[in-house]
């Protein structure tokens with residue numbers, strides 16, 4: 001366990017240096033000493049950053065679930081692996097032991113086998129935050145099937161495009177989901193999606209809300225019926241280090257979502273190592289991450305990272321404000337949470353409520369509190385520190401991405417002195433570099449630039465499913481030889497990093513990653529719309545919100561503008577899901593475009609933010625007069 005746990009700052013610097021000087025030796029030791037393998041690797045890492053080909057622990061044989069479940073059974077069989085906290089606080093919480101979880105996973109793997117799933121097949125999982133979601137994910141991993149979890153807030157069109165892209169034949173869903181005082185009929189959405197997915201053969205349905213569902217004979221099955229009869233014995237599949245573990249979709253700046261592919265051994269080593277060190281997890285801790293398993297945070301830090309470390313992890317079905325805005329604080333008190341990991345958007349929305357909601361709960365069990373998903377602003381950082389952490393719990397502001405698999409830059413609690421709004425220092429093995437727009441590396445401190453990573457780390461996604469060319473172009477072309485994150489960052493006088501936000505056409509709304517192009521494509525489906533441009537503008541709860549500039553087709557008829565705005569948002573909701581709805585829509589007669597036809601988004605961003613001070617150089621615009629018109633226009 002020598003390199004696995006870092007105890008103090010000098011040791012961090014020592015480990016960091018070692019990891020950069022000899023990454024192979026560093027990761028070799030961690031992988032060797034902390035996991036069970038059927039067979040060792042014969043090469044730690046092989047990479048070609050020009051062609052974006054990366055392999056870790058080549059030729060090793062393993063199964064990640066042996067490490068998440070089986071190996072804990074002797075020592076931790078009765079220990080709680082998962083605490084399930086239901087949406088409704090009057091419904092009893094469930095404590096699922098490692099032994100019980102292992103058995104459920106084996107049964108589920110048998111159910112899936114009987115439905116025709118085998119190694120290498122893709123399975124789409126469209127479930128709310130209930131234990132069956134974790135069980136399904138782990139069952140896929142145990143049998144070598146590739147899981148692709150689709151966030152249960154996506155629309156039928158979004159589900160269909162993901163199912164088709166990865167070619168899944170089986171979907172696991174539930175009848176419905178509970179969220180606050182609402183319930184959503186998920187099976188109805190799946191039924192609609194399936195009209196557009198010719199490959200889907202079987203649908204496995206978990207009963208949750210008890211709502212009425214239509215069943216298609218021979219295609220749809222209740223999990224309960226099959227689970228009862230399933231054997232609890234399953235022979236774990238032996239996987240290769242680079243066999244696919246899962247596909248998870250994230251927005252791109254153009255066109256369709258990118259199916260990021262994560263593979264087995266590297267992802268396992270990296271999520272386990274970062275979980276232990278970033279959260280200072282100790283044997284009897286109760287860890288809670290409020291993310292949804294439909295996002296990477298849930299994959300790496302609700303399921304895999306915690307279970308790999310034999311931790312107790314909470315799955316929370318509800319929302320922060322139900323039944324009252326103190327639900328988070330109530331759950332922390334109830335389960336004596338020691339590590340709490342949430343998003344700035346949740347912190348900002350709860351900070352708007354009276355501080356009494358927090359103060360009335362005993363949060364003294366907390367030791368470490370974390371933040372992820374977007375830059376945390378100064379005000380939210382201090383509110384979190386004062387009211388939740390009581391100035392005693394270090395805030396780990398963790399920067400990473402779907403593509404990175406695990407946390408890349410973060411303070412280590414009780415080790416790295418924190419600084420508000422700073423993600424601080426890189427994890428061992430991570431080499432951040434700042435690049436200027438001319439592709440030169442910016443050295444020294446007190447500088448800012450485009451954030452790149454120099455050397456591959458075990459958790460990096462290996463490709464975009466079915467489109468390696470796009471993977472290479474998106475991440476390895478802008479700054480040859482390096483991985484480009486799409487974020488801007490600054491490095492302060494001591495070398496701490498602060499992430500300043502996206503430098504590409506991705507907008508982060510309430511922690512959700514949204515590409516402008518797919519939203520524009522969606523709006524343009526409305527028959528009255530000729531063209532549109534989406535930009536983000538600052539929003540005090542969501543971080544950024546969406547502002548659409550829309551050109552209508554000239555039909556000679558006059559139309560009710562307010563009604564049109566609603567219709568446009570409905571189209572977005574239907575094609576992408578409600579998270580992508582626009583907060584503001586402004587109808588314009590043209591968009592500011594350069595001679596090469598590119599929309600000058602910089603100007604639109606300033607107008608959307610209400611900042612009319614200085615539009616900079618507009619001389620390359622084909623239609624500079626439009627700027628004043630848009631500035632003076634009404635929303």
Ligand code: WT7
Nearest residue numbers: 297372373374375397398399400401402499513
């Ligand atoms: C983008 C990745 C990583 C899991 C959740 C989001 C932004 C993420 C931080 C942070 C500033 C952050 C970046 C990044 N981001 N964490 N601590 N400080 N920005 O995963 O959906 O793939 O989004 O989220 O812009 O590129 P994702």
